[in-house]
Amino acid sequence: MVDYNLERLNFLIVDDNKHMRALVTSILHALGAKNCIDAGDGADAFKELRHFPADIIICDWNMDPLDGLDFTRLVRTGNDSPNPFVPIIMLTGHTEMNRVVEARDAGVHEFLAKPISAKGLYSRIRSIIERPRPFVRAGMYFGPDRRRRDNPSYMGGERRKANLQADGGGADRELSQAEVEALFS
């Protein structure tokens, strides 16, 4: 495990549940992060971004009035977005395949399934640090390149399409964290 020092990073935690916000903040503090602020929904988070230069956003899905997906789209494509490139980790209990794909296609960098663990959260942060991703504007999509892994020796088929059709499961099939990661790679 590579030991990164997170103390200079600014984290914005967005969750409508104050207990989850407190939990994520406590985990980040224990990992050495010093600058963490939180917001209770996407609209408040967007306001915070105007004066808080977040380096990483950790965002829940279910929130009112602006949920995590709409917030991500607003950050990526809003005319007045302070930072369209900011890495976003979607932290959610929604682990059905169609939901994971939807989050990826809204422009999130990483997807972490609740229940949360410190190890799981750090591994997503590490992935963002180690693999800065180019952004792509293609048709309606603007966000991190969804083909993250650049492996010239890869001889297989189109991985994401294969994943979507794998196991004969429906779009609402629950994915494990490993399957989620495969969809994001």
Place this chain on the structure above:
Amino acid sequence: MSDDDTVNVIKPPDTLSAKVSKGGPGAVDLAAIERAESVIASMADSYLDWVEEDLVKISKAQAELKANRDNAAALLDKVFQVAHDMKGQGGSFGYDLMTILGNDLCRFIEGKETVSDVDLEVIDLYIGTMQIVISKRMSGDGGAEGNKVLTGLAAVVAKITGKG
């Protein structure tokens, strides 16, 4: 891709690597991960207070649903939202059974626009089982008793839904 096949690749400024150093004091090592995990464990007691609130909330939403079936879609969503929260929080604080039950309840509700008597009975069963898990402090997988509770619930649900 919609009607435009153009793909533009943009390389954003890598601001993170300038702010993150490797190693040294304060860096995330195994001890820091363990510390963070123990922070989560230390919040488990508070979780028991929060989850009691959620249990009250979900029971209220269920009572509203029973009293106003014409508005089932919206009220089912209310039950779903609390169950979804409980799913996310349970395992985070060491109550894995709450995550399993919250998830199963969400799956049961998802897609429903109306409710039958049987549906209401099943939702009651899930809420009742969650109350048992918390009142008996069945953390982790609940051991043999946890297994018994889950198996028993599955059998009753199968029986009353006619899928047994």
